[in-house]
Each structure stands twice: as C-alpha cells, then as structure tokens.
Amino acid sequence: MPSSTVDKIKERLDIVEVIGSYVKLQKAGRHYKGISPFTSEKTPSFFVSPEKGLFYCFSSGRGGDIFTFVQEMDGVDFEGALKILAERAGVPLVYESQEKRSERDRLYVVLEEAVRFFEKNFNSSTEAQKYIENRGVQMGTVRLFRIGYAPDAWRNLYEFLLAKKYTTAEIARVGLIKKGESVSVQRSGEENFYDTFRDRIIFPIKDTAGRIIAFSGRVLHTDNKGPKYLNSPDSLFFNKSETLYGLNIAKTAIRKMNFAVLVEGQMDLCLSHQVGVTNTVATSGTALTTNHLKILQKVSNRIIMAFDPDNAGVSASLRGADLALSLGMEIKVASLPSGNDPADLIRKNSQEWIEALKNSQHLIDFYLEKIVAASSSPRSLGNDIKNKLLPYIRLLHSAIEQSHFIQKISDKTGIKESALWEDLKKAKVHELSMKTKPSVKELRLSPSDFLMGAYFLLEEETSKKLSEEIRDKIVASLGEKKWEELYDTALKKKEILLIKTAELYDGGKIKKSDADCLVTRVLYDFLKNEYENLGRLLKEAEKGDDEEVFQEILKKCFETRKTIDALGREL
Numbered sequence: 001m002p003s004s005t006v007d008k009i010k011e012r013l014d015i016v017e018v019i020g021s022y023v024k025l026q027k028a029g030r031h032y033k034g035i036s037p038f039t040s041e042k043t044p045s046f047f048v049s050p051e052k053g054l055f056y057c058f059s060s061g062r063g064g065d066i067f068t069f070v071q072e073m074d075g076v077d078f079e080g081a082l083k084i085l086a087e088r089a090g091v092p093l094v095y096e097s098q099e100k101r102s103e104r105d106r107l108y109v110v111l112e113e114a115v116r117f118f119e120k121n122f123n124s125s126t127e128a129q130k131y132i133e134n135r136g137v138q139m140g141t142v143r144l145f146r147i148g149y150a151p152d153a154w155r156n157l158y159e160f161l162l163a164k165k166y167t168t169a170e171i172a173r174v175g176l177i178k179k180g181e182s183v184s185v186q187r188s189g190e191e192n193f194y195d196t197f198r199d200r201i202i203f204p205i206k207d208t209a210g211r212i213i214a215f216s217g218r219v220l221h222t223d224n225k226g227p228k229y230l231n232s233p234d235s236l237f238f239n240k241s242e243t244l245y246g247l248n249i250a251k252t253a254i255r256k257m258n259f260a261v262l263v264e265g266q267m268d269l270c271l272s273h274q275v276g277v278t279n280t281v282a283t284s285g286t287a288l289t290t291n292h293l294k295i296l297q298k299v300s301n302r303i304i305m306a307f308d309p310d311n312a313g314v315s316a317s318l319r320g321a322d323l324a325l326s327l328g329m330e331i332k333v334a335s336l337p338s339g340n341d342p343a344d345l346i347r348k349n350s351q352e353w354i355e356a357l358k359n360s361q362h363l364i365d366f367y368l369e370k371i372v373a374a375s376s377s378p379r380s381l382g383n384d385i386k387n388k389l390l391p392y393i394r395l396l397h398s399a400i401e402q403s404h405f406i407q408k409i410s411d412k413t414g415i416k417e418s419a420l421w422e423d424l425k426k427a428k429v430h431e432l433s434m435k436t437k438p439s440v441k442e443l444r445l446s447p448s449d450f451l452m453g454a455y456f457l458l459e460e461e462t463s464k465k466l467s468e469e470i471r472d473k474i475v476a477s478l479g480e481k482k483w484e485e486l487y488d489t490a491l492k493k494k495e496i497l498l499i500k501t502a503e504l505y506d507g508g509k510i511k512k513s514d515a516d517c518l519v520t521r522v523l524y525d526f527l528k529n530e531y532e533n534l535g536r537l538l539k540e541a542e543k544g545d546d547e548e549v550f551q552e553i554l555k556k557c558f559e560t561r562k563t564i565d566a567l568g569r570e571l
Contacts, residue, residue, distance in 0.1 A: 005091060006082070006569070010066065012089040015053050018066045022073050022255065031554070037073065037298075038062055040328070045542070052558040058542070061535040063561045074251065075295050078569065079104070080209030087210075107174050107236065110166050111212040114176055117160050118148025118202040118215075125149045128201060131220055135267060136347040141274045144249070145203065145266075150217060152199035168193060175214065175232040196232070199224050203245070203266040205231075205238065205284065208295075210248045214238035216266055216284055229265075231284065242291040245269055245282040251299050253279035259302035261334075261357060262288070268306075268342040275350040277357065288320030293327055304360045306334040306342050321363050325395035333366040335359070364392060364405045372412060381413060390420070390427040445500055447521040452490030453501030454510050454518055460498075466515055473519045478526060517570075524567040531560045 016025060016032055025032040025048060032048040035041060038060040045059040056063035062072060070081040086093050122128050122142070128149035132142060141147075150157065158177050162168070171177050177193040200217030207213050214232035232238055246269045254260045261280040263269055272280040283292065296303060303324065324331045334356045336345055346353045361369070367389055375381035389409070396402050406424065410417045445453070451470065458467035475483045490497060505514060534557045541550040 005086070005093065006067070009082070009085050009089045009091050010053060012091065013066060013085060014050070015055070015066050016048055016050050018085070018088070019048055019055060019069055022069075029551075036060060047554060049554075049558050052555075052562065054558040054561055056535075056538075056554065056557045056561065058535050058538045058557075061532055063531070063557060064565050065562070068561075068565055073298055074208040075298060076207060076209045080207060080211065083209045083211065104236070106166070107170060108211055110161060110170055110176070111174050111214075111237075113161060113164055113166070114157060114174075114215070115146055115148065115204050115212050117157055118150055118197075118204070119146060120148075121151050122147065122149035122202075125151070128220060131201060135271075135343065136274075137267070137270055138274060141270050144273070145246075145270055147270075148202040148204070149220070150195065150197035150200045150202050152221070154194045154198065157195045157197070158193055173235065174237070175235050197230065198226075200230065203270075205243060205245055206248045207237065207243070208248050208251060211237075213243070214240075216245070218266075231286075239291075240284065240286045241289045242295065243284070244292055244295060245284045246273070247281050247295070247299075249273070250279050250281050254281075254296075254299045258300050259304060260296050260300055261304050261306055262296075263306050263342050265341075265343070268346075271343050271346040272353070275346055275353065277354065288323070290323050290327070293320070293324050293329065297327060297329060301328070302330045302332075304332045304334055304357055305363075306336065306357065306360075318363075318367065322392065322395055325363070325392060325397075328397045331363040332360040333363055335361070335366070364389070364396075365408070367392065368405075368409060368412060378414075382415060385409060385413060385415065385420075386423045386427070390424050394424060394427045445497070447518060447525055448486055449490065449493075449497055450501055450504065451518040451522050452486060453497035454505070454515055456490070456494055456498055457501055457505075457510060458515075466510070466512060469512075470515055470519060474522070477523050482526075520567055520570050524564060527560055527564050527567065531557065531564060534560060 019025065020032075023034045023037050023046065025034040026044075027033075028047075030049070030051065032050070033044045034046045034048075035044050036046040036057045036059045038057055041059045046055065046057045048055045054063065054065055055069055062068075064072075066085060067078060067081045070076065070084055071078060074080070074084065076084070083093065132147065137147070158171060161171050161176070168177070172179070172193065176196055178196050180192050180194060197215060197217040199220050201220055203216045203218070204212050205214040205216060214235065214237065216232070217230045219226065219228055219230075231240055234240065245266055250260065250273075257279050259279065261272065261277055263272060263280060263282050265282055266284065269280050269282040281296070293303075305321075321331055336342065336356055337352070340348070342353060345356070368385075371384045371389060372381065375384065393402055393405050396405070402424070406417055406420045409415065409420055451474075455467050455470050458464075458470070471483060474486065501510075534553060538550070538553045538557060541553050544550070
C-alpha cells in the first residue's frame with residue numbers, strides 16, 4: 001500500500017477523535033491526557049499530541065500513531081489497521097494490479113472470492129434458504145454476516161477459483177481445498193484436490209478488521225457423513241484458539257456497554273445480534289482460551305457467558321473461567337431455561353433472552369447455587385465447596401471480593417467463615433484450561449549480528465561499495481561510536497557470523513535489498529531500546545516539578561516513535 005494512502009488517512013482523521021472513541025481524553029496544555037487503555041492504572045499517564053499525531057503511554061511504554069493505536073486496541077496487523085482507518089476516513093484502498101499485490105493480499109482476495117461463491121449458491125438454493133428461515137434468521141442478518149452455502153459437489157469452488165487464475169497452492173493455503181487420501185479421490189495433479197466444504201451452510205469468519213480469514217460450515221442434510229460443524233484448518237490468518245466469531249461487528253457495542261456476551265455457536269450469535277444484543281461474540285466450537293480472553297480484555301474486562309443450561313453447558317461455563325479470573329476479569333453467567341440454547345430461546349421469546357442476560361450472576365454465585373442444589377448431605381456439600389468452589393475464589397484478585405464471597409457461602413451453607421478461610425489458604429488453584437509447557441529459549445543471532453555478518457561477507461567478496469554503504473548508513477543514523485561498538489563486538493565472533501549469514505543468504509549471495517532490510521531492522525531495534533529508555537526518563541520527570549523537562553522528554557518520545565513507525569512500515 002503506497003505511503004500516500006497512509007498520509008491521506010492521517011490528513012482526514014484527527015488523532016484525538018480516533019483515540020477519543022476508545023479512551024476518554026481531557027485537554028492538558030498542548031496535549032490530551034487520559035487513563036491508559038493498556039494498564040489498570042488510576043492516575044492518567046496516557047498522552048496524545050495533536051501536533052505530532054502521536055500518542056504515548058508511559059505506564060506501559062507503548063506509543064505511536066493512529067495505526068499503532070488501532071493495532072494495539074483491535075489486535076490487528078498494520079494492514080488490518082489500515083483497512084479499519086481507511087473505512088473511517090472514506091479513503092478507498094486501491095491496488096494497482098493483481099500482479100503487484102503481495103502474497104498475503106492475494107490470499108485475502110481468494111477468501112473474498114470464496115465468500116461471493118458461497119453467497120451466490122445460497123441465493124440459488126431453496127433448501128439452504130428454507131433451513132435458515134426455519135432457524136429464525138432474517139435475510140438482513142444473512143446479509144450482515146454474509147451467510148452462504150457450499151453446494152453438494154466435490155470441486156465446484158476449486159474450479160471456480162482456478163478459473164479466477166488463483167493457484168492450487170494459494171487455494172490450499174487458506175484451507176479451501178484438501179488433498180485426496182482415499183482411493184476414490186486419488187487422481188493426478190490438480191485433480192487430486194477437492195473442496196473442504198460441501199453441502200454446508202457457510203458462516204464466514206472475519207478478523208477484527210473485517211477481513212475474511214476462515215469459514216465454519218454446518219451440514220444441511222442429515223445424511224452428510226462429515227461432522228455436524230466443520231471449521232477451516234488453522235492457516236496463515238486463522239487460529240481457532242485466538243479467533244472470536246463476530247468480534248469485528250461486536251467490538252464497538254462491547255466498548256460502549258463495557259461487557260461482552262459470550263455464546264458457543266454462530267447461530268446463537270446471529271440471532272442475538274438480530275434482536276439487538278450486538279455485543280455478542282462466539283467461540284465457534286472450541287474451548288475458551290487465554291488468547292480469546294486477552295483479545296476480549298482489550299475491549300472490556302467484563303463477560304457474560306451464555307451457554308446451554310445442561311451439564312455440558314455448565315461445564316463449558318466453568319471451562320476457562322479460571323483463566324478469566326486469573327486475568328482479573330469479571331465473569332458472569334446467564335441461566336437459561338432447561339432445554340434451550342441461546343438460539344432456541346431467542347426464537348421462542350427474545351425478551352426472555354434479554355432478561356436472562358440482565359439477571360446474570362457472578363460466576364461464584366452461579367456455581368454456588370449449582371453446588372447447593374446438587375448436594376445430598378452437609379458432608380458432600382462441604383467437600384464440594386472445598387474442592388470445587390474455593391479454588392475459583394482463590395483466583396480472585398481482590399481480597400475484598402474474596403471476603404464478600406466467603407461471607408455469602410457461609411450464609412448460604414451454614415459453614416463457619418473461619419473454616420472457609422482456613423480451607424481457602426490450602427485450596428489448590430485449578431490447572432489452567434489451556435495449560436502450556438514453558439518454552440525453551442533457542443540461542444539465536446540478533447539482526448545486528450546478521451548485519452555485521454553481511455558486512456564481513458561483502459568485505460571478503462570485495463563488494464566494497466555495498467559494505468561501505470552499510471557502514472555509512474549506520475554511522476549517519478547512530479554515530480561513529482555506535483558503529484565501532486558493533487564492529488568490535490562482531491569481530492570477536494566473526495567466523496560464526498560468516499557461516500550463519502552465508503546459510504541464511506544462500507551461500508552468501510547478499511543483494512542490496514537484503515542489506516537495506518538488515519540496516520532498517522538494526523535501526524528499528526536500536527530506536528526501540530532508546531524509546532524504552534525515554535519512557536523511564538519520562539516516568540522520573542513526571543514525579544518532579546519541572547514541567548519544561550517533562551515536555552521536552554515527551555517531545556523526544558513522540559519524535560522517536562514517529563521514526564520507529566516509519567521504519568516498521570519498511571520491514
């Protein structure tokens with residue numbers, strides 16, 4: 001995307017207005033100030049400079065322009081932030097030609113073409129439309145979520161995309177086709193592949209920028225031998241443990257209402273949005289993970305879980321709740337009438353759904369009621385409280401909250417508070433729902449190591465002009481002293497740098513573009529370190545009384561961040 005597009009978006013959008021839609025800002029001299037959206041601080045330390053078009057948060061050390069901010073808040077990459085802000089600014093994103101699109105851009109277009117294919121097939125399938133109508137989904141909702149239909153055929157989508165000049169490798173990379181394994185589908189070449197989704201109602205899955213990244217398909221006919229629900233495989237864009245269905249549409253309402261409603265499936269979500277609960281998101285058939293919660297936490301710290309009221313639904317409500325509590329989130333659970341999932345309830349009586357959300361209980365209250373109702377004796381009740389409930393209370397960050405629930409349990413069960421406190425001290429916190437093994441750090445060379453390895457290789461190959469260019473760029477940006485430090489440090493491990501750099505660059509064939517990228521990376525890393533140092537100085541200055549010193553450091557923060565963002569877009 002040309003830099004002129006980025007500049008045009010910045011010209012049309014006021015940074016105070018953009019950030020102000022996420023964070024409450026107040027005028028503070030030449031700047032605006034607010035509570036950090038990245039930390040749980042109580043004293044404002046988040047600054048926005050309208051003059052520079054930059055923000056800086058010295059409670060977290062983060063900062064940048066409107067693109068950096070949207071990336072942080074919406075959990076998207078630069079291209080995603082570009083799309084969000086371009087739509088807001090009314091700036092069209094136009095690519096000069098298909099050949100000039102990056103590989104990632106082409107894959108996004110493949111997914112978009114697939115959506116259009118599914119939508120077209122839905123519009124021509126009476127059965128698909130009848131199914132959706134019977135489930136209570138209105139056509140406006142179908143269009144909003146771009147619901148489609150994959151026909152009952154082996155290769156229709158594949159052949160459609162091949163005709164659009166997309167390669168088999170591209171179509172396979174985004175999970176739209178599979179390679180035949182059984183004898184019945186074993187063929188040669190392109191014919192060996194077949195469509196992933198066949199005879200399914202299709203729900204496109206989008207990232208928070210609104211780009212299609214994957215699909216979820218529900219079987220239309222009961223004689224379909226595949227699973228009832230089928231998701232795209234993980235890909236370059238899609239990871240089901242990190243993706244929440246509908247978040248791209250729900251995030252504005254979640255921020256406004258300061259809570260998210262979490263359901264299990266796409267149909268639950270579509271119907272919830274249809275009746276006005278537009279802050280609803282779905283996990284799409286996978287367990288709730290830390291990644292899901294951290295993404296939601298960027299938008300709001302409060303969640304209402306609304307799963308099926310049966311035992312499996314209760315288990316789903318508790319599954320991952322330990323993760324949410326350990327992150328300091330407020331979790332509530334909506335109790336639904338027996339035999340109804342959210343979609344069923346909304347179809348029968350949408351007002352009951354809204355009332356269930358209004359009457360949702362804190363997770364501890366919800367689980368306490370379940371335990372008391374299921375208890376067969378005082379002894380079993382005490383054991384269940386000790387082994388099942390107290391570990392969740394142990395996860396609460398606030399001692400006041402813990403005290404509140406200990407008193408409530410005592411009042412409800414007759415167990416003495418002193419006994420509950422004693423058992424709470426010994427309570428074993430539940431294992432995390434998605435427990436991961438600690439990663440082993442691999443010894444790697446830094447970008448500056450590879451830069452100096454390239455420098456030494458070019459020197460040995462007598463490519464003096466390019467090696468001198470590397471040196472001159474570093475000296476011009478960082479100074480002679482920094483270059484000498486880099487050179488002296490690298491000289492001590494010259495042999496290993498030569499070997500590793502030669503391995504990385506195909507035997508040492510280093511192009512000018514490779515050298516330029518390495519220089520940019522080193523400058524980027526150096527300035528990020530400088531930026532962190534400035535953040536520490538800014539914290540110190542804020543504690544003092546010299547406003548002039550504070551403003552000067554803040555100015556350097558903004559200027560350094562502007563250079564970092566410019567370099568980052570070159571990488």
